[in-house]
Amino acid sequence: SPLQPERATPRVIALANQKGGVGKTTTAINLATVLAAEHRVLLLDLDPQGNASTGLGIDRTERGAGSYAMLIENQPLAEVIRTTPVPKLFLVPADTDLAGAEVELVGFEDRDRRLRNALHADEALFRSFDYVFFDCPPSLGLLTLNALVAADSVLVPLQTEFFALEGVSQITQTIERIRRSLNPGLSLEGIALTMYDRRNNLSELVAQDVRGFFKDKVFETVIPRNIRVSEAPSHGLPVTLYDFRSPGAQAYVALAAELRRRERARS
Ligand code: ADP
Numbered sequence: 001s002p003l004q005p006e007r008a009t010p011r012v013i014a015l016a017n018q019k020g021g022v023g024k025t026t027t028a029i030n031l032a033t034v035l036a037a038e039h040r041v042l043l044l045d046l047d048p049q050g051n052a053s054t055g056l057g058i059d060r061t062e063r064g065a066g067s068y069a070m071l072i073e074n075q076p077l078a079e080v081i082r083t084t085p086v087p088k089l090f091l092v093p094a095d096t097d098l099a100g101a102e103v104e105l106v107g108f109e110d111r112d113r114r115l116r117n118a119l120h121a122d123e124a125l126f127r128s129f130d131y132v133f134f135d136c137p138p139s140l141g142l143l144t145l146n147a148l149v150a151a152d153s154v155l156v157p158l159q160t161e162f163f164a165l166e167g168v169s170q171i172t173q174t175i176e177r178i179r180r181s182l183n184p185g186l187s188l189e190g191i192a193l194t195m196y197d198r199r200n201n202l203s204e205l206v207a208q209d210v211r212g213f214f215k216d217k218v219f220e221t222v223i224p225r226n227i228r229v230s231e232a233p234s235h236g237l238p239v240t241l242y243d244f245r246s247p248g249a250q251a252y253v254a255l256a257a258e259l260r261r262r263e264r265a266r267s
């Protein structure tokens with residue numbers, strides 16, 4: 001049945017990096033879309049900017065209740081889930097109030113576990129998914145913290161540009177800290193190099209640098225800089241639907257396959 005997942009609990013992956021514009025949202029939307037061809041997938045938009053919601057065709061004016069309502073107002077998951085243009089992909093949109101959540105969360109005793117608790121409050125619905133993705137805001141505040149506490153792993157998109165390595169230590173240290181305290185099971189799913197420019201030697205140098213440092217934690221698949229990727233959101237579609245044959249879409253198909261391969265190799 002369509003409600004029967006392939007395993008007992010979903011794999012929960014947070015897309016995080018405190019830098020903005022590195023490809024978190026694009027990677028979240030497209031990995032979720034590609035995996036939804038065969039799996040039931042949930043994407044939670046945790047960025048007040050709401051780019052994942054817009055990118056899946058849900059405009060700012062029609063957001064309604066979403067991750068804010070769930071985190072702050074105790075709205076059940078079932079009431080904030082929306083369908084998307086992708087049949088087996090479901091979305092919890094970023095409501096317009098989400099910008100206030102960082103401040104309001106502080107007032108809760110379980111401020112860093114609100115997301116985990118909310119998801120597990122409807123265990124049957126939560127477990128009906130094979131994958132859950134969190135699209136995090138570009139900061140290491142309480143929203144990202146909630147994501148890292150509720151996640152099994154973190155996928156860090158890294159823009160292939162000069163100084164790429166300098167920013168990444170902040171997120172990897174945060175993952176370490178959370179592993180030691182709030183979520184011992186948290187792992188680094190991997191680092192995905194994004195916006196790679198084949199015509200620019202610097203991209204290759206940066207890629208070598210990152211691989212030298214993080215070794216096999218870096219996905220072999222590299223996401224090229226591709227105009228079709230940047231056009232897709234204005235059509236409310238993932239690039240993997242907007243132009244499946246484009247190099248950007250094909251790279252995300254390959255990245256999803258690599259993620260699956262690595263998962264199988266671990267189990
Ligand atoms: P983040 O969520 O980390 O802020 P986004 O995924 O929103 O980053 O990407 C930032 C901008 O770059 C967006 O306008 C997006 O459309 C564009 N973009 C992302 N990946 C690519 C790519 N591979 N090629 C071209 N443009 C891209």
Ligand code: MG
Nearest residue numbers: 024025047051
């Ligand atoms: Mg984003």
